[in-house]
Amino acid sequence: MREPSAGRVFREHLSLVGRVGGGELGGFIAVAFLLCITAAAKVTATHSYADRVLGVQFLALVFAAYWPVVVWRDEPPRRRLHLRSLPVDPALAALLRVAAGGCWLVAALLTTNLAAAALGAAIGRGAEFLAITPLAWLAYGFGVAIVYLLASAAALVSDNPVRWIVLLMAFVYAPPLLLEVPSALHFTFRFGPSALYRGAFGFDTATRWAVTEAQLEASLAGFAVGRWLLASVVWLAATILLVVTAARRRPDV
Amino acid sequence: MIPALPDRLTADVFAVLADGVKKRFGLVDALAGATLTVPTGAVYLLAGSNGAGKTTLLKTLIGLVRPDAGSVRVLEREPDRDAVAIRARTGFCPDDVVHFGRRLPLSGLLAYHAGHYPSWDGQYAARLSAAFGLSLLRPCHTLSRSEIRRSSLVMALAHRPPLLLLDEPLAGLDPLMRDEVLGILSDHLAQFETTLLVAAHEASELAPLVSHVGVLRAGRFLLQTPLPELRESLRRYQVQLPASWSADPLLSAQVLHRIEAERELEWTLWGDEPQFIAAFEAAGAAVRSVSRLSLDDSIRVVLRGTRPAPDA
Numbered sequence: 001m002r003e004p005s006a007g008r009v010f011r012e013h014l015s016l017v018g019r020v021g022g023g024e025l026g027g028f029i030a031v032a033f034l035l036c037i038t039a040a041a042k043v044t045a046t047h048s049y050a051d052r053v054l055g056v057q058f059l060a061l062v063f064a065a066y067w068p069v070v071v072w073r074d075e076p077p078r079r080r081l082h083l084r085s086l087p088v089d090p091a092l093a094a095l096l097r098v099a100a101g102g103c104w105l106v107a108a109l110l111t112t113n114l115a116a117a118a119l120g121a122a123i124g125r126g127a128e129f130l131a132i133t134p135l136a137w138l139a140y141g142f143g144v145a146i147v148y149l150l151a152s153a154a155a156l157v158s159d160n161p162v163r164w165i166v167l168l169m170a171f172v173y174a175p176p177l178l179l180e181v182p183s184a185l186h187f188t189f190r191f192g193p194s195a196l197y198r199g200a201f202g203f204d205t206a207t208r209w210a211v212t213e214a215q216l217e218a219s220l221a222g223f224a225v226g227r228w229l230l231a232s233v234v235w236l237a238a239t240i241l242l243v244v245t246a247a248r249r250r251p252d253v
Numbered sequence: 254m255i256p257a258l259p260d261r262l263t264a265d266v267f268a269v270l271a272d273g274v275k276k277r278f279g280l281v282d283a284l285a286g287a288t289l290t291v292p293t294g295a296v297y298l299l300a301g302s303n304g305a306g307k308t309t310l311l312k313t314l315i316g317l318v319r320p321d322a323g324s325v326r327v328l329e330r331e332p333d334r335d336a337v338a339i340r341a342r343t344g345f346c347p348d349d350v351v352h353f354g355r356r357l358p359l360s361g362l363l364a365y366h367a368g369h370y371p372s373w374d375g376q377y378a379a380r381l382s383a384a385f386g387l388s389l390l391r392p393c394h395t396l397s398r399s400e401i402r403r404s405s406l407v408m409a410l411a412h413r414p415p416l417l418l419l420d421e422p423l424a425g426l427d428p429l430m431r432d433e434v435l436g437i438l439s440d441h442l443a444q445f446e447t448t449l450l451v452a453a454h455e456a457s458e459l460a461p462l463v464s465h466v467g468v469l470r471a472g473r474f475l476l477q478t479p480l481p482e483l484r485e486s487l488r489r490y491q492v493q494l495p496a497s498w499s500a501d502p503l504l505s506a507q508v509l510h511r512i513e514a515e516r517e518l519e520w521t522l523w524g525d526e527p528q529f530i531a532a533f534e535a536a537g538a539a540v541r542s543v544s545r546l547s548l549d550d551s552i553r554v555v556l557r558g559t560r561p562a563p564d565a
Binding site: 001002003004008009011012015016019020022023073074075081082084085086087088089250 | 319337340345353354355361365366
């Protein structure tokens with residue numbers, strides 16, 4: 001009696017995640033498309049269609065943070081008995097599930113962007129959408145991947161990943177608000193968590209997005225694109241390491 | 254004095270061999286030096302009260318729980334090193350049955366499970382599902398505990414593994430379904446060369462299948478024996494006592510369970526029947542009857558009547 005190959009196990013996880021999370025994926029694609037329609041209606045001389053459509057990335061980030069909850073639904077660490085009793089190394093099985101979830105996320109993002117491109121073509125803005133630079137796409141991909149991997153690590157180790165994901169989202173979105181507070185809190189924050197968030201290697205820097213390279217440079221407030229790329233790679237590597245570490249945890253079930 | 258019950262089995266060829274396995278969860282000793290031998294081809298009933306360590310022991314065998322001490326060999330492999338290979342050759346039906354997948358129909362969950370076992374027999378799985386009355390189109394989150402247990406049995410059996418580990422396979426099933434499960438298990442054992450280790454409270458129902466019995470209490474085996482030996486050696490003696498009678502201290506020390514009235518006693522003893530009868534008669538008592546115990550009663554008597562042996 002043989003053990004299954006890693007490829008076979010990956011296909012099983014891919015199929016499982018697709019069947020279990022099909023509803024959520026469909027919902028995300030539908031909402032994203034609705035936002036694209038709204039974006040198409042609001043195109044102005046200063047804000048292009050592509051610019052507005054990529055603004056939908058906020059939704060992609062939220063979905064990337066939530067998607068691991070769906071991928072691991074009903075299987076918190078101490079109830080992962082079925083997965084752990086299969087003839088596959090549990091760490092490998094967990095990583096293959098994360099990878100399968102990632103594939104479906106990429107498929108959903110491709111679908112939304114293809115739909116957005118088609119919509120752009122329909123309103124005569126197709127060329128504008130196609131002009132988005134590879135670097136901008138890379139920035140888009142980095143942001144979603146980093147958030148998805150962080151949330152996956154939370155889902156791998158926590159019985160209540162939503163709590164961690166809410167904290168993660170707070171980490172993403174609270175700093176800009178806190179930095180506006182003109183007080184001692186501002187001072188403390190600026191030299192504390194702010195460095196993690198807005199420094200050269202900050203989370204915000206790593207998940208920055210823009211339609212054009214010029215926009216990207218402008219949004220980086222003085223950091224060079226090269227440093228942004230390095231920050232993104234560092235964050236991506238760190239989150240991959242985090243997921244691998246989380247997958248290797250083996251609580252008794 | 255503690256009755257001398259055999260708490261170890263010897264076998265030339267074994268499917269499972271655990272020696273001195275210890276496992277502690279927080280302050281609780283789930284396994285306190287359990288030593289288990291399951292001969293190849295045996296149907297071994299693992300009995301014991303709730304919290305005795307049966308589930309922990311089964312999980313230890315396939316590497317789901319790492320023991321703190323002791324050694325384990327399953328199908329000539331060690332779970333510490335070769336858990337994946339052991340799990341590929343083992344059908345496991347857990348007690349704490351959990352299905353996932355919400356909207357996923359049961360057929361989808363079975364397909365996902367089947368994908369991990371190259372030797373999965375789809376036709377056999379379909380036959381088992383039909384025999385267990387499972388509706389494959391039902392979403393997993395709508396399944397009852399009984400249906401989840403039955404589908405877990407399909408998952409355990411349908412790749413025809415050489416070793417089956419079933420944890421409370423009859424719990425929560427109605428009497429008709431219990432008969433169905435026992436019939437299917439019996440057919441399975443007749444068709445395929447299988448070693449079965451089953452932890453269960455329903456000893457009498459499983460008795461027709463069982464070849465060996467182990468009784469576990471507080472993480473340690475009180476008794477391990479082939480079933481015929483259990484039937485031969487454990488007897489209940491009803492004895493008429495003379496007016497003045499004092500029990501032979503050696504005989505009294507052998508009692509696993511006792512009910513005593515003024516001129517009568519009923520003792521359950523482990524050992525050689527003619528020897529006990531002779532000992533009673535030598536003390537002036539008359540043995541009125543000697544009876545065998547059912548498997549359920551035997552287990553109950555062992556659990557009540559013995560104290561765990563002190564650490565070696």
